[in-house]
Amino acid sequence: MAHVLPAVAVTPAIAEASKRKSRVAYFLLIPGLAWLAIFFVVPLVTLFMTSLQTESVTSPGKYVPGLQLSNYTDALAEYWPQFLRSFLYAGLATGFALLIAYPLAYFIAFKAGNWRSLMLVLVVAPSFASFLLRTYAWKTILADDGPVTSTLNSLHLLPDGRILNTGIAVVAGLTYNFLPFMVLPLYASLDKIDYRLIEAGNDLYGSPQQVFRKVTWPLSLPGVVAGTLLTFIPAAGDFINAELLGSTKDKMIGNVIQTNFIEFRDYPTASALSFALMTVILVMVLSYIRRSGTEDLV
Amino acid sequence: MPEGVSRIVEDLRLANLTKQFGETKAVDNLSITIPAGSFFALLGASGCGKTTTLRMVAGLEDPSAGQVFIGDKDITELRAFQRPVNTVFQSYALFPHLDIYENVAFGLRRRGVKDVDAQVGRMLELVELASLARRKPSQLSGGQQQRVAVARALINKPDVLLLDEPLGALDLKLRRQMQIELKRIQSEVGTTFVHVTHDQEEAMTMADTVAVMNAGRIEQLGHPADVYETPHTIFVANFLGQSNLIAGKKVTSGEIVEVAAFGLGFKMPASRNVAPGMNIVVGVRPEKITVLDLHDEDKLPAAHNRIFGVVTDVSYTGVSTQYLVETPWGQTIIAFEQNSIVGDRCAVGDQVVLGWAPEHTFGLDPAEGLTSGLDKAVVELESDPEA
Amino acid sequence: MRWIRQNVIGAIAILVLLYLFLPIAVVIIFSFNNPVGKYNLSWNEFSLDAWSQICGVPGVCSSFVTSIQIGLITTTFATILGTLIAFALVRYRFRGRSSTNLLIFMPMATPEIVMGSSLLALFLNLSFPLGAVTIMIAHIMFIISFVVVAVKARLQGMDPRLEEAARDLYASPYATFRYVTFPLVLPGIIGAALLGFSLSFDDFIISFFNAGTLVTFPIYIWGAAQRGIPPQVNALASLVFMSALLIVLSAQLVAWRKRRSLATR
Numbered sequence: 001m002a003h004v005l006p007a008v009a010v011t012p013a014i015a016e017a018s019k020r021k022s023r024v025a026y027f028l029l030i031p032g033l034a035w036l037a038i039f040f041v042v043p044l045v046t047l048f049m050t051s052l053q054t055e056s057v058t059s060p061g062k063y064v065p066g067l068q069l070s071n072y073t074d075a076l077a078e079y080w081p082q083f084l085r086s087f088l089y090a091g092l093a094t095g096f097a098l099l100i101a102y103p104l105a106y107f108i109a110f111k112a113g114n115w116r117s118l119m120l121v122l123v124v125a126p127s128f129a130s131f132l133l134r135t136y137a138w139k140t141i142l143a144d145d146g147p148v149t150s151t152l153n154s155l156h157l158l159p160d161g162r163i164l165n166t167g168i169a170v171v172a173g174l175t176y177n178f179l180p181f182m183v184l185p186l187y188a189s190l191d192k193i194d195y196r197l198i199e200a201g202n203d204l205y206g207s208p209q210q211v212f213r214k215v216t217w218p219l220s221l222p223g224v225v226a227g228t229l230l231t232f233i234p235a236a237g238d239f240i241n242a243e244l245l246g247s248t249k250d251k252m253i254g255n256v257i258q259t260n261f262i263e264f265r266d267y268p269t270a271s272a273l274s275f276a277l278m279t280v281i282l283v284m285v286l287s288y289i290r291r292s293g294t295e296d297l298v
Numbered sequence: 299m300p301e302g303v304s305r306i307v308e309d310l311r312l313a314n315l316t317k318q319f320g321e322t323k324a325v326d327n328l329s330i331t332i333p334a335g336s337f338f339a340l341l342g343a344s345g346c347g348k349t350t351t352l353r354m355v356a357g358l359e360d361p362s363a364g365q366v367f368i369g370d371k372d373i374t375e376l377r378a379f380q381r382p383v384n385t386v387f388q389s390y391a392l393f394p395h396l397d398i399y400e401n402v403a404f405g406l407r408r409r410g411v412k413d414v415d416a417q418v419g420r421m422l423e424l425v426e427l428a429s430l431a432r433r434k435p436s437q438l439s440g441g442q443q444q445r446v447a448v449a450r451a452l453i454n455k456p457d458v459l460l461l462d463e464p465l466g467a468l469d470l471k472l473r474r475q476m477q478i479e480l481k482r483i484q485s486e487v488g489t490t491f492v493h494v495t496h497d498q499e500e501a502m503t504m505a506d507t508v509a510v511m512n513a514g515r516i517e518q519l520g521h522p523a524d525v526y527e528t529p530h531t532i533f534v535a536n537f538l539g540q541s542n543l544i545a546g547k548k549v550t551s552g553e554i555v556e557v558a559a560f561g562l563g564f565k566m567p568a569s570r571n572v573a574p575g576m577n578i579v580v581g582v583r584p585e586k587i588t589v590l591d592l593h594d595e596d597k598l599p600a601a602h603n604r605i606f607g608v609v610t611d612v613s614y615t616g617v618s619t620q621y622l623v624e625t626p627w628g629q630t631i632i633a634f635e636q637n638s639i640v641g642d643r644c645a646v647g648d649q650v651v652l653g654w655a656p657e658h659t660f661g662l663d664p665a666e667g668l669t670s671g672l673d674k675a676v677v678e679l680e681s682d683p684e685a
Numbered sequence: 686m687r688w689i690r691q692n693v694i695g696a697i698a699i700l701v702l703l704y705l706f707l708p709i710a711v712v713i714i715f716s717f718n719n720p721v722g723k724y725n726l727s728w729n730e731f732s733l734d735a736w737s738q739i740c741g742v743p744g745v746c747s748s749f750v751t752s753i754q755i756g757l758i759t760t761t762f763a764t765i766l767g768t769l770i771a772f773a774l775v776r777y778r779f780r781g782r783s784s785t786n787l788l789i790f791m792p793m794a795t796p797e798i799v800m801g802s803s804l805l806a807l808f809l810n811l812s813f814p815l816g817a818v819t820i821m822i823a824h825i826m827f828i829i830s831f832v833v834v835a836v837k838a839r840l841q842g843m844d845p846r847l848e849e850a851a852r853d854l855y856a857s858p859y860a861t862f863r864y865v866t867f868p869l870v871l872p873g874i875i876g877a878a879l880l881g882f883s884l885s886f887d888d889f890i891i892s893f894f895n896a897g898t899l900v901t902f903p904i905y906i907w908g909a910a911q912r913g914i915p916p917q918v919n920a921l922a923s924l925v926f927m928s929a930l931l932i933v934l935s936a937q938l939v940a941w942r943k944r945r946s947l948a949t950r
Contacts (some may be wrong), residue, residue: 025732029773100704121937137715141711240890
């Protein structure tokens, strides 16, 4: 789709001159930003307010505005295992995804030649089939009498003798589902590396491992940061994998929020958990971005 | 602009044109008149303000102060699309989504001109691209794209055609060819061409007037040969071609000025000296110098200026031979010799005499420093004794 | 040994791709299954029933159509709003640029469950009836950011000299936009719209919170997962997958052909 543009260095002066200061900008911005303000920011405020509501004295089961901070402590006291498990599973899935996405992205960026764009299509293509159905398909693949489980069992690699309805299946599902979000940013930043830099590393007596550690890896860090965030954030909030592939012992915080909101209608507890989840993720993301020195990502 | 009416082409005049980017003055109080129908080259290193000047004429940049006139008409306040000025952009900026025909027709269509087809046909003939009308720009070679860019601008019969480093993206051979081509087109259409380039050879080959620009100001303006033969500043002497410069003191004034330096005397006609005071920098172009073995000194005409030294390097470059000669005071003089002499050339280590005519000597004001106009990196490298 | 070292990355890459496609293969294969009982989880026998009677199970096709309708409306709005923002960000100088960037980045850094539940909290507090409208509101909200990012990238990749050339060639600001800027950005906008549609069509978590009693295709699958997913769902999903793949691959083929014809000239 990309047009062939002549490779020219656009001087900042020209780029700036083409930018006009104008009130037109606000007309362009207002509709979209208003939408985001009303349906993203306001709901977050509402969520926070709901998380502080108290149960009505006159009509139990109804909630009225309040400042019930104990909603947070109560919710966390009850659901901290699910909270921790969410971050553990999401962290494991992110690690595994990075581990298998890196060789794939590296291959596409440097070795695929004419197959490059086809391989990129193949990375995205699984997303064209329903997320839920693909996750459901892992039920078939990992079934207790299926080939995967029986092979691993004959090698005595499975502590429970099964994969389905264990944490392993949930992590495997999470890894699978968000893998493309890891591959694409990795590919994008690897693709920007001038391959001659790697060749120069080899030429200057770097062993393949040293060249990777000192040249390739540092240059691909923006992709690593973006990829891990894009994998970790949705994985930590996911409840589909735990619901379809795990047992009741493998529930994540998403499941808890979902059931409290939609089944128990315990809005304050669900809101408190949801808000806490967002806060924790936000703090993690910001400190992670700051530490890896890629603030310009935002 | 009405079609088919031959317009009187008018001069382009810049009056006190200034452009300030923050603290720096990219263009500093520039006032020049570019005669109608001339081929004018603005020559300078990157960042000297030549492109900014061009963009202000085109209307793509608003001047901080000053005016742009075409004839008597002040066009300073006109927007780019209202000016009778067209640009051939650096790297061409051809519309990638339109074919060659539509690229060339673009300006006509925007102005609602009637006989687009005939005009585009004629213009594509002029630049010899009629057979490629339906190709996309990306399917053309660099030289062909360049001609499309010229055609796209010229078809609008502008009063002034601006060319921003139009040949910069081409390889050397193609550049030579396009230089001749552009000159042919210019003489055919008679439009004023203002050509911005950092390539001195290109500027000198193509233009009837060259303006050497430095730090937002014009250092010298004139016919290419005059500017080259009689540079008025050290910057021009160093930037346009190469020069040997020797700092000295004036001994005699009058018809012939004599300058003493390092125990030697150098003469030049007073008309070739622009230094106002007693301190004069004596300059000579390398190809004006004759290199002779010390024993053959008597072959030099008596009136010639001369320097003695030792050859430190000889490079054969085909057309000529380049000598580097070290003087007793440690300066390196560069001299070119046509490879037309019969017999032995001087070799490294030879004691030689360098001679040249007083009429080839020029005198400059030393105020700006002897390295003005030289590549900074080269200056540092040469002044570093370790290198 | 040398051969292994040189090809180990390629081998891993192919294995990872196979891993990505394994569930897809299962989805497609099981659309031809004639399941025993309710659960379409283990292979019984080959059957074309799901394909010949693709709407044979009540609710499947109506939920599918609902998702397509929601996707189309959502994409239209989100693409327009996001494109306008992208233009403002790339082409204009204005106060509040960094807060604008933050507001656009935030939805992408927020788990879907937080966005879904917070919108539900808003709608509940306002007693706003849940249904197609609330789903579309939610989808437009989270898709805008993706559109902004995609269109912005395209705009930034555009040589500003092209627009200058247009102005230089007597194009008014409107004509410059109409004949140069817009046609050049259009591929980016179309790409953003396709991405937006696929995000909307496949979204479950946010929709689930704000659907009320409305059933989209993913919500249908979620419900069916508890009581057994009929093979018709597999057939429909396979259909979507294959047509999307076909569209993308043919676009790739056209681009590849174009490049090749350039290279041979």
